Amino acid sequence: MSAKQTLLRTLPVDLDPARLPKHVAVIMDGNGRWAQGRGLPRIVGHQRGVDALKDLLRCCDDWGIEALTAYAFSTENWGRPLEEVDFLMTLFERVLRQQLREMMEENVRIRFVGNLETLPPSLRAEIDRAMEETVHNTGIQFTVATNYGGRQEIVEACRAIAEQVKRGELDPAAIDRELFARHLYTVELDDPDLLIRTSGEMRISNFLLWQVAYAELYVTDTLWPEFDREAFRQALLSYQQRDRRFGKVASR
Ligand code: IPE
Ligand code: IPE
Ligand code: MG
Secondary structure (H helix, E strand, O other): OOHHHHHHHOOOOOOOHHHOOOEEEEEOOOHHHHHHOOOOOHHHHHHHHHHHHHHHHHHHHHHOOOEEEEEEEEOOHHHOOHHHHHHHHHHHHHHHHHHHHHHHHOOOEEEEEOOHHHOOHHHHHHHHHHHHHOOOOOOOEEEEEEEEOHHHHHHHHHHHHHHHHHOOOOOHHHOOHHHHHOOOOOOOOOOOOEEEEOOOOOOOOOOOOOOOOOOEEEEOOOOHHHOOHHHHHHHHHHHHOOOOOOOOOOOO
16 A cells, blocks of 8 residues: 555544544535536436545545445435436446445445335345345445435334334334334434535435434535545534534533
């Protein structure tokens, strides 16, 4: 490994290792605009977006962040032109197949959240295989939100809870926040500490509606394919300057 690579692998000196977010979530936005700005088809932006995600995963691992959740495809993204949707589904499948060995070597545990049932069967098969093969990995927890919608997730949780009540297995008085959260797709994950959105849009776009209740939000104008370690360092610096009060009074 070159000296420069070693340097990039270590946590930048201006970041406090004791105050890093445990769980970072990212809305990877701006692939289309990145491509269009270069006179390229939108799909080239998606291809480059995959490289940015691979780099960020590795960076989180190098810098000691325990969990990364990335928004790859929303329940609303089906409304895009058919060829873009088809391209994305094929891209996800190909990347997953190509990356599985590396994720095993790097001890990554991968999960997918969203309505996985309606994805193309060949993509589902790769998803199942990747989740099964990495289930015992103890390194970074990498979650990919695919065909994910926060409202859909909440509706599905309500339905599952209502079924239990109907069968007489659950007293409505026992439904509390903890029980509800156990019915979400993210049951095995703590809530994100930091939510990053690229490309300057100041919105959540139906991502992790329940889970971001107290996440720190960070929006950058950088388009997703250009979101690199330096851009991530800036996001973490901003995070480390926040006072997370959780509704209480200032902690410092
Ligand atoms: C994000 O980039 C990727 C997906 C939603 C799949 P976009 O494709 O939304 O890029 P813009 O927002 O059109 O630039
Ligand atoms: C959010 O980006 C979804 C993903 C990043 C997968 P969009 O580009 O779909 O969101 P809007 O349309 O700008 O709200
Ligand atoms: Mg977009």
